[in-house]
Amino acid sequence: MSETFTKSMARNIFYGGSVFFFLLLLALTFDTESAFPELDNRENLTEEVALGKRVWEKNNCVGCHTLLGEGAYFAPELGNVYQRFGNSTDAIKGFIMSRPKDGIPGRRSMPQFNLSAEELEGIAQFLKYASGINTQNWPPNIQG
Amino acid sequence: MNYQSQSVAKPYFIIAIALFVGQILFGVIMGLQYVIGDFLFPEIPFNVARMVHTNLLIVWLLFGFMGAAYYLIPEESETELFSPFLAILMFWIFAAAGVATILGYLLVPYATLAELTMDDLFPTMGREFLEQPTIIKIGIVIVALSFLFNIGMTMLKGRKTAVSLVLFIGLVGLAVFFLFAFYVPENLVRDKFYWWFVVHLWVEGVWELIMGAILAFVLIKTTGVDREVIEKWLYIIIAMSLITGLIGTGHHFFWIGTPEYWQWWGSIFSAMEPIPFFMMTIFAFNMVNRRRRNHPNQAAVLWALGTAVMAFLGAGVWGFLHTLAPVNYYTHGTQITAAHGHMAFYGAYVMIVLTMISYSMPMLNGRKEANSNKSQIVEMWSFWIMTVSMVFITLFLTGAGILQVYMQRYTDTPISFMEVQDKVAIFYWLREAAGVFFLIGLIVYVASFFIGGDEPEATAKDAA
Numbered sequence: 001m002s003e004t005f006t007k008s009m010a011r012n013i014f015y016g017g018s019v020f021f022f023l024l025l026l027a028l029t030f031d032t033e034s035a036f037p038e039l040d041n042r043e044n045l046t047e048e049v050a051l052g053k054r055v056w057e058k059n060n061c062v063g064c065h066t067l068l069g070e071g072a073y074f075a076p077e078l079g080n081v082y083q084r085f086g087n088s089t090d091a092i093k094g095f096i097m098s099r100p101k102d103g104i105p106g107r108r109s110m111p112q113f114n115l116s117a118e119e120l121e122g123i124a125q126f127l128k129y130a131s132g133i134n135t136q137n138w139p140p141n142i143q144g
Numbered sequence: 145m146n147y148q149s150q151s152v153a154k155p156y157f158i159i160a161i162a163l164f165v166g167q168i169l170f171g172v173i174m175g176l177q178y179v180i181g182d183f184l185f186p187e188i189p190f191n192v193a194r195m196v197h198t199n200l201l202i203v204w205l206l207f208g209f210m211g212a213a214y215y216l217i218p219e220e221s222e223t224e225l226f227s228p229f230l231a232i233l234m235f236w237i238f239a240a241a242g243v244a245t246i247l248g249y250l251l252v253p254y255a256t257l258a259e260l261t262m263d264d265l266f267p268t269m270g271r272e273f274l275e276q277p278t279i280i281k282i283g284i285v286i287v288a289l290s291f292l293f294n295i296g297m298t299m300l301k302g303r304k305t306a307v308s309l310v311l312f313i314g315l316v317g318l319a320v321f322f323l324f325a326f327y328v329p330e331n332l333v334r335d336k337f338y339w340w341f342v343v344h345l346w347v348e349g350v351w352e353l354i355m356g357a358i359l360a361f362v363l364i365k366t367t368g369v370d371r372e373v374i375e376k377w378l379y380i381i382i383a384m385s386l387i388t389g390l391i392g393t394g395h396h397f398f399w400i401g402t403p404e405y406w407q408w409w410g411s412i413f414s415a416m417e418p419i420p421f422f423m424m425t426i427f428a429f430n431m432v433n434r435r436r437r438n439h440p441n442q443a444a445v446l447w448a449l450g451t452a453v454m455a456f457l458g459a460g461v462w463g464f465l466h467t468l469a470p471v472n473y474y475t476h477g478t479q480i481t482a483a484h485g486h487m488a489f490y491g492a493y494v495m496i497v498l499t500m501i502s503y504s505m506p507m508l509n510g511r512k513e514a515n516s517n518k519s520q521i522v523e524m525w526s527f528w529i530m531t532v533s534m535v536f537i538t539l540f541l542t543g544a545g546i547l548q549v550y551m552q553r554y555t556d557t558p559i560s561f562m563e564v565q566d567k568v569a570i571f572y573w574l575r576e577a578a579g580v581f582f583l584i585g586l587i588v589y590v591a592s593f594f595i596g597g598d599e600p601e602a603t604a605k606d607a608a
Binding site for chain 1: 402
């Protein structure tokens with residue numbers, strides 16, 4: 001770099017640029033917060049859904065699955081599993097309950113988590129709620 | 145080594161390398177589970193192996209950053225560390241917390257770990273990369289604050305340089321943004337949104353400051369180029385990192401329930417995120433070409449050039465590949481993401497820590513400037529084996545990802561996730577093979593510390 005461009009100019013660009021864009025990020029964050037009520041399906045965020053989110057977290061579901069595309073890529077996307085399973089929470093519960101304890105020879109298989117009836121209902125309702133979030137039409141199709 | 149207290153860095157580096165070995169072993173296990181689905185099931189299900197793999201990575205990189213700071217800050221500040229005792233105490237606390245966490249993942253089901261650590265009192269568990277029990281997270285904060293206090297006090301009583309200041313700002317940012325790990329709202333959209341304030345603002349934000357500062361330090365030492373020149377580069381690189389990376393956070397917000405405008409903000413700014421990495425490459429090669437001396441530690445120079453190139457490829461090029469919203473619509477959450485993640489973490493953060501270890505370990509072991517030629521040759525072999533293996537891991541995952549995107553998302557007749565996984569299995573087998581080569585490279589790396597120890601130091605003449 002040429003001698004007319006000094007270290008203190010570079011330093012000022014760093015401080016000025018960082019502060020400016022951090023403030024811009026904050027401003028966009030505030031605006032996003034104000035837009036959330038229209039997008040995040042909060043009207044369906046019941047106690048049951050909140051419990052289901054805890055079940056989701058306590059069993060580290062995100063360690064294999066993606067949810068809205070985030071997580072691990074070992075098992076199917078679950079943001080739209082409610083629709084993929086024919087808009088049925090019973091189908092979701094049935095699948096979770098039916099997992100064999102010792103897995104399937106040679107294949108990937110979800111562990112048997114031995115969830116209580118209440119936990120099962122919670123996780124199914126949580127996935128139903130997640131499927132109602134406005135994701136700008138993502139994923140592209142039902143396969144997730 | 146100019147200051148006695150720099151020696152506290154040594155245990156940090158040793159444990160970092162040990163945990164690195166553990167990380168790769170679990171990586172190889174996971175790679176096999178991708179193709180032999182019931183491997184180690186139900187004893188070590190995939191999610192457990194993955195937690196161990198990613199958490200070990202984070203913990204050993206943090207050990208590496210802290211070790212780097214304990215070595216670098218006294219030298220830059222031209223004074224002894226404020227409290228070597230505190231540094232060693234924090235080492236043991238962090239090591240105990242890290243080992244306890246990994247054992248917790250492996251020995252009991254995750255839900256049981258959540259019960260045992262009373263996660264219901266203050267739930268923070270079960271989010272990707274932030275799976276640690278709440279009590280461990282609190283421990284991490286305490287260690288981080290003590291660490292920042294220690295190096296901050298050292299800087300206050302000594303010489304202030306741009307390198308140490310930038311490193312300090314990066315480390316403070318690391319600690320501050322980690323606090324978002326304690327915010328776990330019931331609202332899934334808000335949860336996801338602020339989760340990125342840890343993950344993105346770490347790896348595409350403040351960690352780049354840490355990387356830049358360490359790279360600048362090693363280049364000052366190994367090339368003898370004027371500090372003014374190097375620090376000017378450092379400032380402009382990290383300026384670009386934050387100017388592009390802060391709003392670049394938006395590329396994670398496309399499809400998680402945020403307003404549509406993030407597709408514009410995120411695409412435009414994250415498309416510029418390769419710029420600082422490209423500048424880092426130009427910077428490293430420029431400084432080495434303009435060197436005023438031939439440093440006898442050629443292995444360290446190789447790592448420094450390597451990290452600059454691989455960070456640009458992994459974070460810059462492979463990041464750009466899927467960062468534009470219309471592309472990301474199809475690639476989001478596929479093996480493309482995994483491909484990018486592997487090469488970016490290796491290129492930017494694994495390699496910068498290994499650069500610092502390579503540079504400082506000879507002195508920490510009582511050498512004047514460098515290891516013997518024999519040791520360096522082995523180390524350079526490990527550089528090439530690991531780096532080439534990582535290139536192939538990335539290419540194979542990219543191959544799997546392109547097919548996955550096409551068959552599952554893009555074609556008119558999409559097929560299910562599991563069917564696609566079966567069809568792309570050949571790429572997972574190839575990735576596993578590349579992973580085994582990476583492990584071999586890592587074993588060679590560890591061996592380099594035990595080879596040529598009784599031989600004389602390499603000299604500048606050897607290096608020329």
